[in-house]
Amino acid sequence: MLIEAAVDSFLRHVSIERGLASNTIAAYRRDLTIYTGWLDASAVTDLTAVTSAEISEFVRFLGTRDQSPLTAASIARVLSTVRGFHRFLLDEQIVAVDVAHDTRPPKLGLRLPKAISIDQVAALLAATDGDEVQQLRDKALLELLYATGARVSEVVDLNVDDVLEEVLEQSMVRLTGKGNKQRLVPVGSYARTALRAYLVRARPVFSARGSATPALFLGARGHRVSRQNAWLIIRAAAERADLGVPVSPHTLRHSFATHLLAGGADVRVVQELLGHSSVATTQIYTQVTVDTLRDMYTTAHPRAR
Incomplete structure (x- = not known):
């Protein structure tokens, strides 16, 4: 199967079978456009010829390309799409091996949400x-x-x-x-x-x-x-x-969560309000409130320093 046709089949699959939103499908398409463009530049025209080494090389390319190298978070997102694509190829028996399965994204540093104060x-x-x-x-x-x-x-x-x-x-x-x-x-x-x-x-x-x-x-x-x-x-x-x-655009969402937690709201309630599937995603906001408490303590306590 041609690479372009395989991409179209994958996008139809995630749209119909998984019912993903149009914005998510558009993001998948953008990610796969980057990937298939890199394959084309590498003279790879047959998906069965792709190896795990080439997937790893693609990840390195994303972070070092001359025009707009991607951040670790963006690389992780693109790789997630590519891994889903190759998993689909295996399930559809288009390829015999999922060569992207063991490829890991670069480690992400702790990124605290950017909230603004109540004032x-x-x-x-x-x-x-x-x-x-x-x-x-x-x-x-x-x-x-x-x-x-x-x-x-x-x-x-x-x-x-x-x-x-x-x-x-x-x-x-x-x-x-x-x-x-x-x-x-x-x-x-x-x-x-x-x-x-x-x-x-x-x-x-x-x-x-x-x-x-x-x-x-x-x-x-x-x-x-x-x-x-x-x-x-x-x-x-x-x-x-x-x-x-x-x-x-996300500042008010981050501020909403941070202010609720600082005001004593339970993290699982905030998880439900934000629509997070995992409480682990919400718990990053607790780090923000802990940092605030630490700063207040350091400033106010006579023996904090």
Whole structure:
């Protein structure tokens, strides 16, 4: 089977059989484009000819290539895709050996999530204050992100019907995360107030500019706000707030988790709210709160130094 055809078969498999989200499929495609491009440059045209040594060489290439060498985390992600691809080739009897099975990614250092303080979150949210329709939308978007710890993609995928009853009446929102797994997350009064103002005073204005759409958050032309648009909204608010620290689309999610744990929330509750499949993923946030406690102790205790 041609390499390109094998890639298409694999992507169809993970899309249909495993029901992965379109964003995940797109990421797999990008990873495999890098891999198959490297195979082509290495004059490898037959998947049965790939060896474990070549997989290891590909991993080294990812970290040392002349244009945009990848970080250890990105290399691990690409290798995970390649290993899944070769496992699929073996299962489909396209190859006789899974040559990627024993290849290990580079070791990852401990990467603590970048959270901002409660005061900085307040300043960020205050930067969206105002009565203009765009300000009302941006306020509702950022308040909902911080109130729920949702991924940006989870919030921009919401429809109006998702919030009318559950959020405004029951103070809960149903989010659809990775692998189409759904979870219910409480929504506080600040986010509910911002959503009501947006739905009544701003969304009808945006909606009138485009064709009918069930999307909750709309852009200037009446279409669903994209992840990229949401990132620009967050960045613009951070610039107006002059926080002095970089703010990414995940900053509010990280801050949500860190502030909950610092306030005494159980790590397994935070795991459920974030939609993490493993508590080990959530426990990295406990390191952040431990570091904060250590700093406070060192500063305040007379015999800490």
